[in-house]
Amino acid sequence: MSSVGSESQSSRSSFSTGGDSSVISDSDGAALANISGGDQDDSAQDLLDQSKGVWDAAFSCMLLLTKNRSVTSYRMLAFRVVFEYLQLFRLVFNTRFLWVINTKFWVWKCMYWVLFRFLVWDMGYTTYMEALYSICALVLLLVLLTVVIAVVLKKDDSSNPWLKRLIWFVQNAGLLSFSICWVSLFDYMVFMFTCHWGKDNTHVKWSDQNCTSMPHLSNMTVAGVTAVIIVMSVIFLSVAECSGNLLSNNLLASPVAGTALKTTLLKVVMVVVSTCLDEFPKPQAVLIFICPVLSTYFQITSSPYLLPWMNHLWAGLWTGLVYTSSLLLALNFVDLQEPFDYEEPGHLLEFRTSMTYGVLYGIFPAILLGASVSHLVYRWRLSPLQHFRRAQQAAKEGRMQLETVSALKSIYRFQSPEQVEFLARCVHAFDPATDQPLPDAAALGGVVIQAGMARFPNDPSVLVLYANYIIHVRKQPRAARQQLQLAAKHEPGNIDRYGIFCAMDTLKRSRSDSDAGLDLMAYVDQQRQIRACIKAHKLALLSQRAFWRCVMRDSLSLADMLDALKAMQQAEQTATYVYKRVLERYPQNGKLLKIWGRFQEWVLHDPARASKSYAEAVKRGVSENLLNLTTYDQDEKAGSFEHEERSKVDEKTDGIIIIDATGTMLLVNKTAYRLFAYERGELEGKNISLLMPSPFSERHNSYLKNYITTGVAKILNQDRQVVGLRKDHTMFPSDLWVRRLSGTGAESVYMGVLRAVDESDPNTVRVWTSMTGLILCSDSRFGDWFGVPAEDVAGRPFSSLGKRPDALERFFVEAGKSSLEQAAPGQIRCSTSMLHKFLDSIDVDITVTFAGSDTEQLMVLNIRCLSDTQRLMVVDDKGSILYATSPLAALLSTKVLALTNTQMQALLPPPAAQMHKLWMKEMATSSKRPQLGSCRSGSVVHLLSATGAQMPVRLAITSRDEATGDKPSHRHIVKVMKATKEELQDEQRLKLTVITEAR
Structure with missing residues (x-):
């Protein structure tokens, strides 16, 4: 938030400042390029890429018509299948073709009304038009209501009972x-185009109506527009009725939307050909034959329905249409050399009659044949499942690891993503007694899908399939968000985009139904979207600043001004769009509302709306606590170790990192960024091994896989001391606590909490080493005690710091052979002397504890100094402070970094500060005894603290010569001892002895 505010201030000040135009142009261009094309997250670009409002609106309407609507009744199923099939059958078998049909036969009377055009056309043209316009009005009303309700439901306002009733009406009317x-x-609409084209252009039914003149031309136009609307609605609904839920109880459930789309288009072609091509009987018969053949092929080869017997049923029904259309093809192409005469029966009439009876007697065997072929093909397509069953059994016996990509690929080589979806249907198996999914079938389906992802890692359909598997089979909707986001990034088609849309809607409903509110994965995505808003916000502010600086040039080009204005407007529009997209998803986020208010105030210059956003932000709260979003397993008991440890976590002082099962960092808080010295946004999406030194970084991913495979935790729910790796490749110690937040197996999400190492004991220094004694890092007091900065000892053998290196090396060998039980009570210890860079050696007592993991251990050397820490500084011959300890910095109310490389006279009050350089020159050239009152004589003097207060101290100064390169240098080691005011007054007091006796 501060970044936005700072940019706002800079944009305000830029209105009244001028400068060199070239410099301004270069800096603004670099800043704009850094934000718009730098190494930042691409959330804003993802939002812009998803700006397909027409498709989103269509998806909302499609979801509205099919949400919570499924066929679970066998009676309803029988009605739908029979009615839909009779409509298709009537397209092929009707009195307008060469069939010899007994119109008085009861079977014909039962199915005559299916195409109700035949019920209306004999009533006259006027009645037909009245019915046509009624149908047009109904279709337009349904489409309009669907769009309106979809817009209303965008805000999830479905609690109104009247709205629920309207939704029920629209869903049922749309289904019908x-x-x-x-x-x-x-068919009713298309029949308006059935004319004698190329002859007199009259309609085939109403000869008094000319198809190229009014009023039939206008009626035909209305019918054509309505027909297009019907076709588009049917296509959308056919795709919408397909569901990715592999455990759906819908009897017509179909996870293959592509086949449904192809079949629907073939049905449309059949209607148009059957109704409009009466003038061309032979091409008509050929096209009518091709459509069922292709539909049968798609039905058998793709098996679109989730239930196997439903696939066989429709394959048989389509085969019946193939058989009927083949007889129609024979009627049109068999030439018996006899005039076409209805009055005189002959060979042609007998042939037509035999073909007609052939339909009645042969269609049922054809249906059985098609169903049988479909059954055989279906079983053959399921045969690869045996490979996965064997692999699953081998994994249970420990002979195979199914976590690696190579192992999954070796099970079976999929031919296409569609085959992955087909084999994954094995999860649709239920226990007859409990009607619950079988766990073995669910596990087998998971192996199939994971193998498919290994074979097609970037295929959107496979990623959506896996997301639906996680949502509906594993019942872990929160873990599916990452798969859906990956699918959205790999250029999915419109069918896959609709699958993503439906899965996201399921996630949204699962969040609203839960008591936890915003779940962890949603929080991660929310922070990503907010960063996208801030990025677009910055770009708009920089574009605004660039425009005003362009205007304030001494010489202004109209083309440059127009370009800057265009860039500013485009940046504002982009940022506004990004904000609105994110606000649609998170309308109650206080932080988002606050920065949206700033955008309205500083970029859109609308303070009235900005004040409303600020007020709403205050009402909602400007931040969310990450710890409130971490959920617990149901079997976790209150007061358990995990719960107690979590209650100690403080986001302001503890670093928090959340990763997935692959080690990818999903969320990193500010404290963790500060600990590892990275900038905000640099760690999300990277692997956690980036923050570990070797060999942990090379082996951490294998540790994660091993935990997923075996379930044996080595570091979970335990406090461990570890070593972290900063961005500058320096290391630091930290206390680490890790726990699993949610998910299981490959969908697990983990949280790690990093705490600063406890340095409460002022007489103990800790050093972290490898098992061989190589120093990894040390705490901040190491330099205070031994004169060597902590960063300078990293990488050195610890034995090189001791007065007796051989004894320390033997100590490390013995410690490496010890067990954890021996190290726990501090039994591994050593008393020795350690070298000081400027002073004599220091006696210490060393105890050893073990840190790291069970497989990669570290040694923690707890060095207890047997003397008090000293206030010490080292000054060169020019008066520059080269080294200072923390106790000295604390005495002077400052920090060590502030003391280092400053001049000694800066710590002295006047007039000593002005004369100090002269005194140092005299000390270097003169061997006289220090004068009384000099700091070298041990007298009490004053040092200035950072606040300006004078601190009385005594100094003990020793000097030594050191060779730095070719020139010798003089070093003064200054021990600072705090003095009291009484001591200062004692030195300044004049003692007089008065003798009263006169002499």
Whole structure:
């Protein structure tokens, strides 16, 4: 938030400042390029890439018509299948073709009304038009209501009972019009185009109506527009009725939207050909034959329905249409050399009659044949499942590891992503007694899908399939968000985009139904979207600043001004769009509302709306606590170790890192960024091994895989001391606590809490080493005690710091052979002397504890100094402070970094500060005894603290010569001892002895 505010201030000040135009142009261009094309997250670009409002609106309407609507009744199923099939059958078998049909036969009377055009056309042209306009009005009303309700439901305002009733009406009317009776409705509209084209252009039914003149031309136009609307609605609804839920109880459930789309388009072609091509009987018969053949092929090869017997049923029904259309093809192409005469029966009439009876007697065997072929092909397509069953059994016996990509690829080589989806249907198996999914089938389906992801890692359909598997089979909707985001990034088609849309809607409903509110994965995505808003916000501010600086040039080009204005407007529009997209998803986020208010105030210059956003932000709260979003397993008991440890976590002081099962960092808080010295946004999406030194970084991913495979935790729910790796490749110690937040197996999410190492004991210094004694890092007091900065000892053998290196090396060998039980009570210890860079050696007592993991251990050397820490500084012959300890810095109310490389006279009050350089020159050239009152004589003097207060101290100064390169240098080691005011007054007091006796 501070970044936005700072940019706002800079943009305000830029309105009244001028400068060199070239410099301004270069700096602004670099800043704009850094934000718009730098190494930042691409959330804003993802939002812009998803700006397909028409498709989003269509998806909302499609979801509205099919949400919570499924066929679970066998009676309803029988009605739909029979009615839909009779409509298709009537397209092929009707009195307009060469069939010899007994119109008085009861079977014909039962199915005559299916295409209700035949019920209306004998009533006259006027009645037909009245019915046509009524149908048009109904279709337009349904489409309009669907769009309006979809817009209303965008805010999830479905609590109104009248709205629920309207939704129920629209869903049922849409199902009847665009899913069940659409063939009849479409046929009714298309019949308006059935004319004697190329002859007199009159209609085949109403010879008094010319198809190229009014009023039929206008009526035909209305019918054509309505037919297009019906076709588009049917296509959308056919895709919408397909569901990715592999455990759906819908009897017509179909996870293959592509086949449904192809079949629907073939049905449309059948209607148009059957109704409009009466003038061309032979091409008509050929096209009518091709459509069922292709539909049968798609039905058998893709098996679109989730239930196997439903696939066999429709394959058989389509085969019946193939058989009927083949007889129609024979009627049109067999030439018996006899005039076409209805009055005189002959060979042609007998042939036509035999073909007609052939339909009646042969269609049922054809249906059985098609169903049988479908059954055989279905079983053959399921045969690869045996490979996965064997692999699953081998994994249970420990002979195979299914976590690696190579192992998954070796099970079976998929031919296409569609085959992955087909084999994954094995999860659709239920226990007859409890009607619950079988765990073994669910596990087998998971192996199939994971193998498919290994074979097609970037295929959107496979990623969506896996997300639906996680949502519906594993019942872990929160873990599916990452898969959906990956699918959205790999250029999915519109069908896959609709699958992502539906899965996201399921996630949204699962969050609203839960008591936890915003779940962890949603929080991660929310922070990502907010960063996208801030990025777009910065770009708009910089574009605004660039425009005003361009205007304030001494010489202004109109082209440059127009370019800057265009860039500013485009940046504002982009940022506004990004904000609105994110606000649609998170309308109650206080932090987002606050920065949106700043955008309205500083970029859009709308303070009235900005004040409303600020007020709403205050009402909602400007931040969310990450710890409130971490959920617990149901079997976790209150007061358990995990719960107690979590209650100690403080986001302000503890670093928090959340990773997934692959080690990818999902969320890093500010404290963790500060600990590892990275900038905000640099760690999300990177592997956690980036923050570990070798060999932990090379082996951490294998540790994660091993835990997923075996379930044996080595570091979970335990406090461990570890070593972290900063961005500058320096190391630091930290206390680490890790726990699993959610998910299982490959969908697990983990949280690690990093705490600063406890340095409360002022007489103990800790050093972290490898098992061989190589120093990794040390705490901040190491330099205070031994004169060597902590960063300078990293990488050195610890034995090189001791007065007796051989004894320390033997100590490390013995410690490496010890067990954890021996190290726990501090039994591994050593008393020795350690070298000081400026002073004599220091006696210390060393105890050893072990840190790291069970497989990669570290040694923690707890060095207890047997003397008090000293206030010490080292000054060169020019008066520059080269080294200072923390106790000295604390005495002077400053920090060590502030003391280092400063001049000694800066710590002295006047007039000593002005004369100090002269005194140092005299000390270097003179060997006289220090004068009384000099700091070298041990007298009490004053040093200035950072606040300006004078601190009385005594100094003990020793000097030594050191060779730095070719020139010798003089070093003064200054021990600072705090003095009291009484001591100062004692030295300044004049003692007089008065003798009263006169002499």
